[in-house]
Amino acid sequence: MGDVLAYEAELLELVREYLNFAEFEETVKVFTKECKIKGKTLPKPAGVSSRDSQALPVQKDLLIAFDNGEQKVFFQLWEEHISPSVCDNDPAAQKLEFYLHVHFATYLLKHSVGKPDKAELEERISHFKAYLETKGAALSQTTEFLPFYALPFVPNPIVHPSFKELFQDSWTLDLRTRLEQFLSLTLKARQTPRLLTLFKENGQYNKEMLQHLHQQLVESEHRTMTCLKRFNKMQTDYHNLIGVTAELVDSLEATVSGKMASTMLRASLAPAKMQDVPLLPSLDYEKLKKDLITGNDRLKAFLLQALRWRLTTSYPGEQRDTVLQAYISNDLLDCHSNCQRNVLQLLHSKSEVVRQYMARLINAFASLAEGRVYLSQNPTLLQMLEERLKAEDKDSLTWENVLGALQKFSLRRALQSAMIKDGLIFWLVDVLTDADCLSDYTLEYSVALLMNLCLRSEGKKMCARIANRVLKVLSDLLGHENQEIQPYVNGALYSILAIPSVREEARAMGMEEILRCFIKEGNAEMIRQIEFIIKQLNSDEPLNDSIASDDEEEEEDEEDHDIMESDLDKDEVLQPQLGELAGEKLLTTEYLGIMTHTPKTKKKLFPSVHQSIDEPLQRPVTPGYHRTVYLM
Known part of the structure; x- marks a missing residue:
């Protein structure tokens, strides 16, 4: 009771403040009267009245500044009286603020008699x-x-058609109405009674905050794993570079004095030697596959995400090899199954999120050479991916990942032949006609896929059937601002110009003049490659018979193109709610299995590059791998 008496005046004021806010006018009168009869002290309610008296003038001043186009006055009042948290977190407030800036930027154009003052107009546009x-x-x-x-x-x-609506009175009137409503709600919200604030802080607000913190924790854990993966890759590259440098120094010193100072460089690797990385726990794959087929869509998506993260965030070497080997030996994606209900059918799920996360997982598998071998054993998967490529929206992540998987499939000759036969070259040319609307990932993987298919004689012949369109698309891409695609454009051009009819079409459209324009602007590497292309263009050699028969050759061993690009894990749309398991915690809590690891000897990580960097590409590549290995 003593505690209540100590804070009695403040508690009574909290009650009266809330009653006033809720407009219980009669109740307030009775409450105040009874407090006075019982000798209870009520503090003077100065806070409420002062806030009430301030809200109206601020709102009035802001509206006057809006009507008169007083930009500086308006935004000064706006910053003083509108909470930054509202402007930063409320989409409606962000939208309103954007259109307010548009209003003030165009105010002089709408209200000036004759030409507006040039200096003031430029200042507004600059703002x-x-x-x-x-x-x-x-x-x-x-x-x-x-x-x-x-x-x-x-x-x-x-006079611009895109901005016609801005200069109609109805647009300004509508914006003013929205501003007035926003100010009424926002300025009143600042008067929220302390009783309500206390309730929110100790009730629902805490739950929401806890949920938000939980989500941040999950995201942070995933970012940490991604950073560790990138650090590991950088360390591997560093070791390779130091090793190459040491060999060069050895050779130089051997010719001069015989002293081996390069041992110092090698010694610098010793402290950075990585510790043994533990293997990840084994999983119950039967239960996993059952839930992937029969579970609800949200569980399916979380499982697909967690299984992908196992691959993308594992350390290259024994840890990743063991994860992939476990997936393959347990036929995780049902590549060996003929059942109608299998995991691969998730590509056709009604849920866009499930389709997206299935495509991401297939793309991760396809990033590894052994993963591609496994996926290629299913005779229907290629057709399923091609169907999804033509059915999905071109700006969706599902579309990007399906395209990425197909591009990596094109490293294998049998799959190249199937894609060429299915007419994928014609489809790619159509997509690349409007290259400016494609994301960087889509553009790079589309062009690289086209190049890989053009390296085959059947692919060249397909291009010859639409020579003018292909040459037009490739010549336009030569000048594209994305420099990463240049090696693939050059490689595709060089390949198809081996066909005499394509060379003839290229000469007719002035291809040499186009190419020489880029020689003036390009870097040394680009210039050397274009010189090779011009030489090919001016060649009179017939189509080489040995090249024409390359489709009859047996499948050759594929180079070890193993690269997990960071795009595989970008823009995660799936986030766990409070209490939901995700990632490795989901797998090890619900699907832990008996230890069944069977480590397998891994092939060399970086194969030798089989051609000079002076020449256009003449072997199939994938963009992520090419960027990493090309200079090496």
């Missing part, structure tokens, strides 16, 4: 550009706002 590059940058990926990012660069927005 708008600064906003787009800072706070407004977050909305640049939203289709609704995208046209406005061109506004500062349009000479006369009044």
Whole structure:
């Protein structure tokens, strides 16, 4: 009771403040009267009245500044009275703030008699550009706002069809109404009674915060694993470079004095030697596959995500080899199954998230040479992937990952032949006609896939049937801003110009002049490759009979292209709720199995490069691997 008496005045004030907020006017009168009769002290409610008196003038001043186009006054008041947390976290507030900046940027164009003051107009446009590059940058990926990012660069927005609506009175009136409603709600919300705040902080608010923190923890754990994986790769590259440098120093010193100072370089590797990496726990694959087929869509997606993370975040070497070998020996993806209900059928799931996470897992498998061998044993998988490629939206992650898997499949001759036979070259040419609308990943993997198919004689012949279209697409891609695609464009051009009819078509469209334009602008490597292409273009040699018969050759051993690109784990749309298991915790809690590891000897990590970097590519590659190994 003593504690209550000590804080009695404050507690009574909390009650009265809430009653006032909820507009229990009669109750407040009775409550105040009874407190007075019982001799209870009530503090003077100065806080509430002062806030009430301030809300209206601020709202009025903001609306006046809006009507008069007073940009500086408006945003000064806005920053003072609108909480940053509201502007940063509330999508409606972000949207309103964006359109307010548009309003003030175009105010002079709408309200000036004659030509607006040039200096003031430039200042407003400059302010708008600064906003787009800072706070407004977050909305640049939203289709609704995208046209406005061109506004500062349009000479006369009044006559531009994209901005016609801005200069109608109805647009400004609608924006003012939305601003007025927002201010009424926001400024009133600042008067939230302390009783309500206390309840939120100790009730539902805590649950939401805990859930948010749990989600952050899961994301942090995954980022940590990804960083460890990248660090491990960088360390491996560093070791390789030091080893090569040591060999060079050995050779140089042997010719000069015979002293072996390179041993110092080798010694620098000793402290950085990696410790043994433990193997991951074995899993119950029968239970896993059963839940992948019969579980609900959310469980399926979490399992597909966790199984992929096992591959992508494991350490290259014994740990990753053991994970992959376990997946293959237990036929995780049912590549050897003829049943109608199998794991691969998840590619046709009604759930977009399940389809996406299945495509991501297949792409991860296809990133490893042994994974590609395993996947290629299913006679229907290639057709399923091609069907998904043509059915999915081109801007979806499902589409990207299906394309990535097909590109990696094109490292294998039998799958190359099947893709060429299925007409994938024609489809790729259509997609690359509008290259500017493709993501970097899609563009690189599309061009690299086209090149790999063009290396085969049947692929060249397919291109010869649409020579003009192929040459037009490739010549346009030569000047694309994405420099990563240049080696694949050069390789594809060089390959198809082995066909006399394609050379004839290229000469007719002035291909040599186009190529020489890029010689003036390109780097040394690009210039040397283009010189090879020009030489091929001007050749009069007939199609080589040995090249024409390459499709009859037996499957050759595939190079060890093992690269887990970071894009496999980008933009995760699946996040666990409070209490949900995800990732490795889901696997080891619900699907732990008996230890069945069977380590397998791994082939060499980096094969030798079989051609000079001066020449265009003449062997199948995948972009992630090519970027890593090409200079080596």
